[in-house]
Amino acid sequence: MGLFTRFSEGLARTREAFREDVNLLLNRSPEVDEDFWDGLEEALIMSDMGGYSAATIVDKLRAEATRKGLRSARDVLGALNDQIAAEFVEGGDDILGGEGSVVLFVGVNGSGKTTTTGKIAKQAKDAGRTVILGCGDTFRAAAIEQLEVWAKRADVEICARERGSDPASVCYETIERGEQIGADLVLIDTAGRLHTSADLMRELEKVVSVVRKRANLPVKLVLVIDATTGQNGLQQAREFNSALDLDGVIITKLDGTAKGGIAVAVAHYLKLPIVKLGVGEKLEDLKDFDAHEYAAGLLGDFGE
Amino acid sequence: MFDSLQDQLQEVFDDLRGKGRLTEDDIRVAMRRVRMALLEADVSYKVVKGFVTKASARCMEADVLESLTPAQNVVKVVLEELTSLLGDTDARINLKQGKHPNVIMLVGLQGSGKTTAAAKLAYLLKGEGHNPVLVACDVYRPAAADQLQTLGGEIGVRVYRGEGTDPVKIAKEGLQYAIDNLCDVAIIDTAGRLHVDEEMMSEAESIKAATDPDEVLMVVDAMTGQDVVNVVETFSERVDFDGVIMSKMDGDARGGGALSIRESTGKPIKFISSGEKPSSLEVFHPDRMARRILGMGDVVSLIESAVKVQQEEEEAEATERLRRMDLNLNDFLDMNRQIRKMGGVGKLISALPGGDKMMSQGQVDEHALDKIEIIINSMTKQEREKPDIINGSRRARIAAGAGVTVTAVNQLLKQYGETRKQVKKMMAAYAEEDARPGRKGRPKKGGKKGGKKGGSRGRRMGMPSVGGLSMSDIKKIQDLMG
Numbered sequence: 001m002g003l004f005t006r007f008s009e010g011l012a013r014t015r016e017a018f019r020e021d022v023n024l025l026l027n028r029s030p031e032v033d034e035d036f037w038d039g040l041e042e043a044l045i046m047s048d049m050g051g052y053s054a055a056t057i058v059d060k061l062r063a064e065a066t067r068k069g070l071r072s073a074r075d076v077l078g079a080l081n082d083q084i085a086a087e088f089v090e091g092g093d094d095i096l097g098g099e100g101s102v103v104l105f106v107g108v109n110g111s112g113k114t115t116t117t118g119k120i121a122k123q124a125k126d127a128g129r130t131v132i133l134g135c136g137d138t139f140r141a142a143a144i145e146q147l148e149v150w151a152k153r154a155d156v157e158i159c160a161r162e163r164g165s166d167p168a169s170v171c172y173e174t175i176e177r178g179e180q181i182g183a184d185l186v187l188i189d190t191a192g193r194l195h196t197s198a199d200l201m202r203e204l205e206k207v208v209s210v211v212r213k214r215a216n217l218p219v220k221l222v223l224v225i226d227a228t229t230g231q232n233g234l235q236q237a238r239e240f241n242s243a244l245d246l247d248g249v250i251i252t253k254l255d256g257t258a259k260g261g262i263a264v265a266v267a268h269y270l271k272l273p274i275v276k277l278g279v280g281e282k283l284e285d286l287k288d289f290d291a292h293e294y295a296a297g298l299l300g301d302f303g304e
Numbered sequence: 305m306f307d308s309l310q311d312q313l314q315e316v317f318d319d320l321r322g323k324g325r326l327t328e329d330d331i332r333v334a335m336r337r338v339r340m341a342l343l344e345a346d347v348s349y350k351v352v353k354g355f356v357t358k359a360s361a362r363c364m365e366a367d368v369l370e371s372l373t374p375a376q377n378v379v380k381v382v383l384e385e386l387t388s389l390l391g392d393t394d395a396r397i398n399l400k401q402g403k404h405p406n407v408i409m410l411v412g413l414q415g416s417g418k419t420t421a422a423a424k425l426a427y428l429l430k431g432e433g434h435n436p437v438l439v440a441c442d443v444y445r446p447a448a449a450d451q452l453q454t455l456g457g458e459i460g461v462r463v464y465r466g467e468g469t470d471p472v473k474i475a476k477e478g479l480q481y482a483i484d485n486l487c488d489v490a491i492i493d494t495a496g497r498l499h500v501d502e503e504m505m506s507e508a509e510s511i512k513a514a515t516d517p518d519e520v521l522m523v524v525d526a527m528t529g530q531d532v533v534n535v536v537e538t539f540s541e542r543v544d545f546d547g548v549i550m551s552k553m554d555g556d557a558r559g560g561g562a563l564s565i566r567e568s569t570g571k572p573i574k575f576i577s578s579g580e581k582p583s584s585l586e587v588f589h590p591d592r593m594a595r596r597i598l599g600m601g602d603v604v605s606l607i608e609s610a611v612k613v614q615q616e617e618e619e620a621e622a623t624e625r626l627r628r629m630d631l632n633l634n635d636f637l638d639m640n641r642q643i644r645k646m647g648g649v650g651k652l653i654s655a656l657p658g659g660d661k662m663m664s665q666g667q668v669d670e671h672a673l674d675k676i677e678i679i680i681n682s683m684t685k686q687e688r689e690k691p692d693i694i695n696g697s698r699r700a701r702i703a704a705g706a707g708v709t710v711t712a713v714n715q716l717l718k719q720y721g722e723t724r725k726q727v728k729k730m731m732a733a734y735a736e737e738d739a740r741p742g743r744k745g746r747p748k749k750g751g752k753k754g755g756k757k758g759g760s761r762g763r764r765m766g767m768p769s770v771g772g773l774s775m776s777d778i779k780k781i782q783d784l785m786g
Contacts, residue, residue, distance in 0.1 A: 042349055048529035051343030109552065110415025110525065139580075141454035142447040149446030163454075194555040226415060230346030230529025232557035253414065256498045258531035281414075281444070 047261030084295035092273035095220045095248045100184035102215045107224035109192030112252035117189040118150025119286045134174030134188035135160035136167045168210040195239035220247040227253045227260035237266045252278030312337045313375045331363045345558035345597045348533045351567045390590035405482035405490040412523035414496030417551035422493040423455035424585040437462045437487040439478030441471040442495035472510045499538035520545040532561040533568045540569040547574035554578035633688040637680045682706040
């Protein structure tokens with residue numbers, strides 16, 4: 001199966017579900033009336049954008065529609081697409097695509113950090129870069145073994161120590177080894193932790209400060225968020241950002257029916273760019289982010 | 305982040321003061337706030353709609369409208385309705401007597417916490433006298449079976465991991481393994497799967513058909529958003545699970561998904577899972593969940609988590625010191641660390657009704673604990689053990705070492721002094737109780753037991769002190785917050 005097909009399959013499902021909703025409301029009311037606005041708000045809420053955000057967007061859009069005299073639903077939805085796309089911040093491509101960098105993947109448990117780290121390693125290796133993986137998750141049972149499988153699949157070197165060892169020193173070693181082999185992309189997986197766990201957040205702060213001190217390449221911190229996450233995703237992003245000063249976000253599991261609306265809220269409040277999108281479990285199920293496409297994934301594509 | 309519902313409603317009704325009585329319009333305004341609170345808690349849009357209609361109707365009844373404290377009454381109605389929608393406390397696992405083995409199957413999305421939950425369930429059953437076996441049927445995620453094996457090893461539960469990549473075959477072998485090894489319960493951990501993945505969903509059906517489980521549990525992440533309805537409805541159709549384990553409840557997600565699950569599938573939430581410890585699988589309490597969804601603070605759970613942190617700590621020595629009716633600065637430091645383990649002052653305060661508001665208004669210094677630790681770390685061993693020897697020149701040295709002013713050191717010592725006094729008072733009270741007739745004259749063995757009991761009490765009493773803020777102070781704050 002071609003690369004592109006898998007991407008679009010994942011996103012298509014998201015889009016179809018949304019389009020069904022929006023189509024429904026279009027059929028119900030060809031004109032832009034009260035029902036239309038209510039339905040639109042509902043669709044936005046269902047995308048996990050949040051009640052307040054959805055209400056704000058709808059209000060803004062209503063004002064714009066009145067000002068510009070937008071009569072058809074299609075025009076209004078076009079304006080909405082632009083509005084949502086404008087919330088996203090540029091710069092996501094620079095995080096993995098720059099001259100060289102040390103990237104740490106952080107996030108809550110089960111968000112898909114290890115899988116994402118592995119997929120990025122493969123993609124970068126295929127693009128001709130020298131990659132090394134570091135297993136900073138020394139806590140979860142079998143996390144090391146899991147990343148080792150990914151290292152084999154991607155055919156890149158991995159730096160790991162036994163479970164329970166100090167994650168900061170694993171990172172240190174990884175960077176050291178990376179310099180020896182001339183790696184221009186050092187990817188470090190960290191243990192999942194809830195942002196409410198003060199102890200574990202402190203541990204992570206320490207890991208990051210060790211990495212920042214040791215690394216000669218620029219250090220980037222990427223938060224991995226599951227697309228099925230609801231409003232708590234914003235809280236996660238806030239906490240991780242205030243503790244670590246994040247550089248970007250990756251949204252995973254977009255191959256389900258979850259629409260990943262929380263990404264809009266995260267971009268809006270924290271001004272963090274989106275680095276990649278995860279759309280499946282296979283090695284190649286990693287997609288570049290495009291603001292209009294993402295917004296379209298939420299909006300549905302009426303042009304077809 | 306957002307004010308709790310009660311504060312919001314209070315605001316609404318404050319505007320209406322002097323109006324004599326509330327009208328239906330007023331209720332409508334209040335219900336809009338309720339609606340928003342529920343949406344922000346990730347309750348499904350459709351469920352919110354139905355709920356608000358129902359709750360509005362109840363609030364329009366005369367006893368609510370005409371009461372002197374309408375805000376409280378509206379909150380009461382909302383809470384009651386939520387609690388009843390969430391169902392009953394029902395954490396029974398349907399195990400059949402005399403069936404060998406009983407089969408429990410776990411299903412869920414990727415990353416929801418199935419493997420962790422499987423181990424916790426095994427631990428729970430083991431504690432109830434069962435002899436469970438964990439069957440590793442996730443053949444997809446790299447090292448998933450290794451993870452289960454490690455967890456099984458940690459809790460002393462057998463793990464069956466088969467050869468090959470056919471989960472149905474492995475599941476069946478696992479049951480045979482259970483029979484051969486006299487295990488009375490087999491817990492089948494399956495791979496995480498997306499509800500839209502046709503192939504994987506029919507695999508789950510096949511595993512179910514092949515093993516005829518007595519209980520199918522679905523593990524759902526408490527942080528899940530609106531999509532939870534799509535997910536659980538499909539799983540319910542395909543594998544017809546019996547109940548739900550809500551995972552990652554140790555985070556600060558409101559967990560509104562619980563309500564959506566209940567409403568859309570009718571299946572009960574049986575357990576909540578919080579944290580990495582094998583013992584952290586708890587019975588689901590609808591009333592607490594309702595308060596959590598509304599962001600009204602969860603004092604009971606807070607106290608429980610405090611007690612748990614305490615019990616998990618090895619601090620026999622500290623207990624001994626408390627029993628001697630004294631505590632030194634090392635104990636004081638321990639206490640503060642325990643509070644930090646519970647999530648720090650911030651979490652402690654936000655778990656109290658109205659606490660969120662205090663936090664957002666900057667009334668709480670989240671870094672107070674850091675300061676305390678730094679100062680105590682700048683003291684010598686001797687000073688920590690015998691704080692009474694800390695004189696003026698020692699204070700100056702400590703202050704310089706910790707990079708704070710002497711005033712800060714004085715403040716800390718004062719806080720410590722207060723806490724020490726409280727502990728003394730409490731311990732004296734308990735010592736008195738211990739000395740009451742009927743407790744005296746026990747044989748030596750019994751006396752030891754009694755001592756242990758007193759010790760555990762001492763633990764509970766000594767614990768809740770937030771840099772001079774005792775549990776009774778917290779209670780006072782809570783009363784003030786109403």
